[in-house]
Amino acid sequence: MPPLITTFLPPLPNPGGTGPSFHWRTGRLPMRKFIIAFSALLLLLSQRAGAQFVDSSGGLLQMPSAEMQDDGTFMITNNYLNRHSLPTSGWSYSTFSYGFSLTFWSRLEVGYVCTIFDGSKIPGATGRTRITFNQDRHFLGRFQILKEGEFGLKWMPSVVLGVSDPTTASSSNGYVDAEVGGDGNGYFNRNYIAATKHFSTSWGEVGAHLAYQYNRRNDYHINGPAAGVTFTPGILCDRAILDEVRFIAEYDARTFNIGFIASVWENRFEAMFELQACKWVNFGLRYKLGLK
Numbered sequence: 001m002p003p004l005i006t007t008f009l010p011p012l013p014n015p016g017g018t019g020p021s022f023h024w025r026t027g028r029l030p031m032r033k034f035i036i037a038f039s040a041l042l043l044l045l046s047q048r049a050g051a052q053f054v055d056s057s058g059g060l061l062q063m064p065s066a067e068m069q070d071d072g073t074f075m076i077t078n079n080y081l082n083r084h085s086l087p088t089s090g091w092s093y094s095t096f097s098y099g100f101s102l103t104f105w106s107r108l109e110v111g112y113v114c115t116i117f118d119g120s121k122i123p124g125a126t127g128r129t130r131i132t133f134n135q136d137r138h139f140l141g142r143f144q145i146l147k148e149g150e151f152g153l154k155w156m157p158s159v160v161l162g163v164s165d166p167t168t169a170s171s172s173n174g175y176v177d178a179e180v181g182g183d184g185n186g187y188f189n190r191n192y193i194a195a196t197k198h199f200s201t202s203w204g205e206v207g208a209h210l211a212y213q214y215n216r217r218n219d220y221h222i223n224g225p226a227a228g229v230t231f232t233p234g235i236l237c238d239r240a241i242l243d244e245v246r247f248i249a250e251y252d253a254r255t256f257n258i259g260f261i262a263s264v265w266e267n268r269f270e271a272m273f274e275l276q277a278c279k280w281v282n283f284g285l286r287y288k289l290g291l292k
Helices: 004-008 032-045
Strands: 073-081 095-104 108-116 120-123 129-132 135-146 158-164 168-170 174-177 190-200 204-214 224-233 242-251 256-264 269-276 280-290
Antiparallel strands (some): 095 108, 108 135, 158 190, 256 269
16 A cells, blocks of 8 residues: 555655755655755744644744743644654554644633554455555643743743653543553653743844754654754845745754744744754644634
8 A cells, every 4th residue: 555645745846857955755855955945044044833734723833942932822733744754563554644723811822733654455345345444643742931031031941841642542441541651552652841032133033942852752862952043034034925034944863954944924824844853854834713
């Protein structure tokens, strides 16, 4: 059975005529040196709270941050994930994910994420073969214990405690088994603490982000520190329907990643692009609705 990603999206053609320039199954983007140089240039030239690719929650590209959405923000996300972003025990191919999150009091965020498994052929009642798709589902939560500049302290960073995929289940006992280590279910499990501080410059806003993540996974080992830098150039803010563009560079405890987030229409829509390890493509779209 071909993987889900090739069922829906074929490889993009190469303008040079030497074969596909980007393959949706592998997520590999040739001409790596050109892409890296171009992305680095953008970082040098140039949303507050973004969302991680593997989680529909606040963060940078792959690592968490301490930024939060506004109170009452309902966020819907849809992402393409290359296979290198995913736990190897669940996926050997690229796929899609979708999810949502809701923020309360600008301090608490809860969410739900579904990541699609490859399709399976099942004989139908009429003799025709039909394809069914399964998906991994997990919950997440984040709580901001300190806000940036709180208590009148200008140097105070924002600090968030978070957890993703905290428990797993079996068909017999429901969601009561908290053992999510090893290679089994609980693919996206992690616990973390993150801190963020922003600085205003004449060129735009710079964000410094630090985090420490921990899990017991064998196939998605992200234990250790993570760090990232964001830059929102003032020259790209409030341009027609474009609200802002945010450039990101991070080390997520596994790989060094670069990318950007573009916000349009009063920050209701966001487009996200990443080169994981400076070569593997992820991208996504988000819609944010204020319920207050």
